[in-house]
Amino acid sequence: MTYQLKMRVWRGDDSGGSLQDFAVEVSEGEVVLDAIHRLQATQAGDLAVRWNCKAGKCGSCSAEVNGKPRLMCMTRLSDFDPAETITVTPMRTFPVIRDLVTDVSFNYEKARELPGVELGPRDADGKRRMMQVDVERGQEFRKCIECFLCQNTCHVVRDHEENKPAFAGPRFFLRYAELDMHPLDTHDRRALAQDAAGIGMCNITKCCTEVCPENIKITDNAIIPMKERVADRKFDPLVWLGAKIGIRHKDDEGRTEM
Amino acid sequence: MSDRHPMTGNEMSGTAQGGLERHAYDVIVIGAGGSGLRAAIAAHEAGAKVGIVCKSLLGKAHTVMAEGGIAAAMGNRWPEDNWEVHFRDTMRGGKMLNNWRMAQLHAQEAPERVLELEDWGALFDRTEDGLISQRDFGGHKYARLAHVGDRTGLEMIRTLQQRTVQLGIDVFMECTVTDLLRADGAIAGAFGYWRETGRFVVFEAPAIVLATGGIGKSYKVTSNSWEYTGDGHALALRAGASLINMEFVQFHPTGMVWPPSVKGLLVTESVRGDGGILKNSEGKRFMFDYIPEFFKAETADTVEEADRWYDDKKNNRRPPELLPRDEVARAINSEIKAGRGSEHGGIYLDIASRRSPEFIRKRLPSMYHQFKELADVDITAEPMEIGPTCHYVMGGIEVDPDTELSAVRGLYAVGECSGGMHGSNRLGGNSLSDLLVFGRRAGEAAASYADGLGASRPAVAEADVQAASRAALAPFESEGGENPYTIQADLQQSMNDLVGIIRTAAELESSLAEIERFKERAAHMSVEGHRQYNPGWHLALDLKNMLLVSEAIAKAALARQESRGGHTRDDFPATDPEWGTKNLVVNLNAAGDGVDLAEKPLPVMPDELKRFFE
Numbered sequence: 018m019t020y021q022l023k024m025r026v027w028r029g030d031d032s033g034g035s036l037q038d039f040a041v042e043v044s045e046g047e048v049v050l051d052a053i054h055r056l057q058a059t060q061a062g063d064l065a066v067r068w069n070c071k072a073g074k075c076g077s078c079s080a081e082v083n084g085k086p087r088l089m090c091m092t093r094l095s096d097f098d099p100a101e102t103i104t105v106t107p108m109r110t111f112p113v114i115r116d117l118v119t120d121v122s123f124n125y126e127k128a129r130e131l132p133g134v135e136l137g138p139r140d141a142d143g144k145r146r147m148m149q150v151d152v153e154r155g156q157e158f159r160k161c162i163e164c165f166l167c168q169n170t171c172h173v174v175r176d177h178e179e180n181k182p183a184f185a186g187p188r189f190f191l192r193y194a195e196l197d198m199h200p201l202d203t204h205d206r207r208a209l210a211q212d213a214a215g216i217g218m219c220n221i222t223k224c225c226t227e228v229c230p231e232n233i234k235i236t237d238n239a240i241i242p243m244k245e246r247v248a249d250r251k252f253d254p255l256v257w258l259g260a261k262i263g264i265r266h267k268d269d270e271g272r273t274e275m
Numbered sequence: 276m277s278d279r280h281p282m283t284g285n286e287m288s289g290t291a292q293g294g295l296e297r298h299a300y301d302v303i304v305i306g307a308g309g310s311g312l313r314a315a316i317a318a319h320e321a322g323a324k325v326g327i328v329c330k331s332l333l334g335k336a337h338t339v340m341a342e343g344g345i346a347a348a349m350g351n352r353w354p355e356d357n358w359e360v361h362f363r364d365t366m367r368g369g370k371m372l373n374n375w376r377m378a379q380l381h382a383q384e385a386p387e388r389v390l391e392l393e394d395w396g397a398l399f400d401r402t403e404d405g406l407i408s409q410r411d412f413g414g415h416k417y418a419r420l421a422h423v424g425d426r427t428g429l430e431m432i433r434t435l436q437q438r439t440v441q442l443g444i445d446v447f448m449e450c451t452v453t454d455l456l457r458a459d460g461a462i463a464g465a466f467g468y469w470r471e472t473g474r475f476v477v478f479e480a481p482a483i484v485l486a487t488g489g490i491g492k493s494y495k496v497t498s499n500s501w502e503y504t505g506d507g508h509a510l511a512l513r514a515g516a517s518l519i520n521m522e523f524v525q526f527h528p529t530g531m532v533w534p535p536s537v538k539g540l541l542v543t544e545s546v547r548g549d550g551g552i553l554k555n556s557e558g559k560r561f562m563f564d565y566i567p568e569f570f571k572a573e574t575a576d577t578v579e580e581a582d583r584w585y586d587d588k589k590n591n592r593r594p595p596e597l598l599p600r601d602e603v604a605r606a607i608n609s610e611i612k613a614g615r616g617s618e619h620g621g622i623y624l625d626i627a628s629r630r631s632p633e634f635i636r637k638r639l640p641s642m643y644h645q646f647k648e649l650a651d652v653d654i655t656a657e658p659m660e661i662g663p664t665c666h667y668v669m670g671g672i673e674v675d676p677d678t679e680l681s682a683v684r685g686l687y688a689v690g691e692c693s694g695g696m697h698g699s700n701r702l703g704g705n706s707l708s709d710l711l712v713f714g715r716r717a718g719e720a721a722a723s724y725a726d727g728l729g730a731s732r733p734a735v736a737e738a739d740v741q742a743a744s745r746a747a748l749a750p751f752e753s754e755g756g757e758n759p760y761t762i763q764a765d766l767q768q769s770m771n772d773l774v775g776i777i778r779t780a781a782e783l784e785s786s787l788a789e790i791e792r793f794k795e796r797a798a799h800m801s802v803e804g805h806r807q808y809n810p811g812w813h814l815a816l817d818l819k820n821m822l823l824v825s826e827a828i829a830k831a832a833l834a835r836q837e838s839r840g841g842h843t844r845d846d847f848p849a850t851d852p853e854w855g856t857k858n859l860v861v862n863l864n865a866a867g868d869g870v871d872l873a874e875k876p877l878p879v880m881p882d883e884l885k886r887f888f889e
Contacts, residue, residue, distance in 0.1 A: 070340050070500050125333065159430060
């Protein structure tokens, strides 16, 4: 089954732009990215769009579809009424380069500010041992495909350019949490998470979790535990009470503070 | 001080003189997938100043799509496993056409390369003892693939990416190299453009490592991303290096077939490694009908034995679903041709009736997600519809096995764009380990070569830069020509129809004639718009590479009059021992507009390795 899909696509660059109307033929089972590709091939050869795998694995084709942050390759046309006009705009939090492509270098800068993993020596036989249950916490966070939709939707930076220097964003709180929960890592980055990454600015509205295409529980499993750990380090009385009744984690014991 | 972006390398402001940016490095790595990143890390650790240049953002390279795992004989599940068994499996999987030295180094060094990833933060799935878990895959005698669910490639690329960032290596993202620059036959640098601005950039570097991946975008049905346009293959040819084994293209047996939008998308071999079986429309488990003589002694011939094997490998032989990929792809192709295909022209891959929903969701989370989201299929409850998809090219740049140096001084090649390691067919899991083993070797060799040159480095000639610049702008010159998307679509259809899984002389000849006509059309194509982030222009430049590489594949396929691994000739169905002693080598022709072909004897394996095959 094919039909003419009505689309409005934002076209322009850093000096400005506008929504343009298109009609494009689409067929059963297709996704928004298919429609964009057909536009490129038949009506707008220079329409700028980022994409790679078209399978929800690389996180390149992030955009806003009818105002919702989505991966275009995982947004099926069958989720919309064929009569509906679908509007596609670039991610709002990052500066536009051209059309649907934005300058996401904010995220790469933040990645550089984060110290990497530091494991102790291997076991005597040259291997390392970790139990499955212990690596699973980190594995959830490492499912992240760096689509930056969480960064895009986070209201701390979405309409607040001024917060960007002091705030790393949900994607990197995931990374802090992952390292903090790594069974063999030797560094304690809680002070960094608080001071350099600005985890305190997050007020856990869970917008990031809602848009994550990998369904990572960013807020519940990474940010909140990380906030608790940071507070733990600062001798928060509530956390002190938590420790008293035995709900204190031991991941940071014996680590070197960064 | 440069106003280049500190991480992306992108210079947005346009202040560079004459619109041409210049950078000097000891080693430039082209490509930021597994092999490129591993090479860059090795060259950096050897003391070289390294720059990575890649077409996409860092972390998006095709390695991210790898699902199953990294093959390495660590012996965590089966202490009997060692490099010798892995070496033997690899050679037999490649039908003995592999470069034996590469296969040996690969098997010997893979385990340490995997442990290194763990040192750098990778979190692999574990065995009950806390060691790195290893899973079963086609063609591997023992469970050997280190994995993270079915997203091992993502784990690998993220680990290498984070290591690269931690070491402070410069990355030039969304930057495409269009020409290699030479002086007196040796590498002097590379010329490219920023996708963002369309502005040109020259990298002055005596050593270049090509890590550009494969050629899958020349085919209509493929698991490969847009980046896979054979850039490294074509750059090397034009710089004077040679390609080998180009006739061998791997069609992965299991790609999605429905809906049309996802046709070709990979379905990991782990589904079969973890117990999945193949069935035709009559419900028959047909792989038992397709066990070749070559693998008869090691393959189960009854359902009972095959099913026992998952738990008892000592007393049972492998299920035929886990034959090497070329065998399984051909079998599926035959079943479909015989009219026993599924509703949408594939066959059925069934794990739902064999494993519990919990097991499937735990071991194959991305497959579960992929089918649920894109095809409305619950793989824990119903079978998947799958069919062969163009997945990998065994052929590539001919290199020295120990250093990955090509025929051109200063030019190295690693990963999918290099050739030899996998012979006529690659085993699943051997690609990720290949990237790591030879990435490291190439990085070290390139750094040492650059260091040895001292101050006497080949200089980039200004005339070459001008020529490269003219060539890159050519698509803007002509008006009213065809757009590159149409030519690409026609090429993909043609390669799919005429140079696919099953080939004949007549079809290959007409393919070569068609490629000549595509070249003619491409010479007059035109692109609309301007230089800033213009996908039409980018495709026009990539298309040149795709055409050259497609010709190499078709020509070599026509010449090899036998069937072996990823090359099946309907008119020469037998494997010919005579052809087993030689490689086909491809070079750029004298006019520079096509390729020439030559035969070359296969390197002879020393006796101490020959004994594994007696």
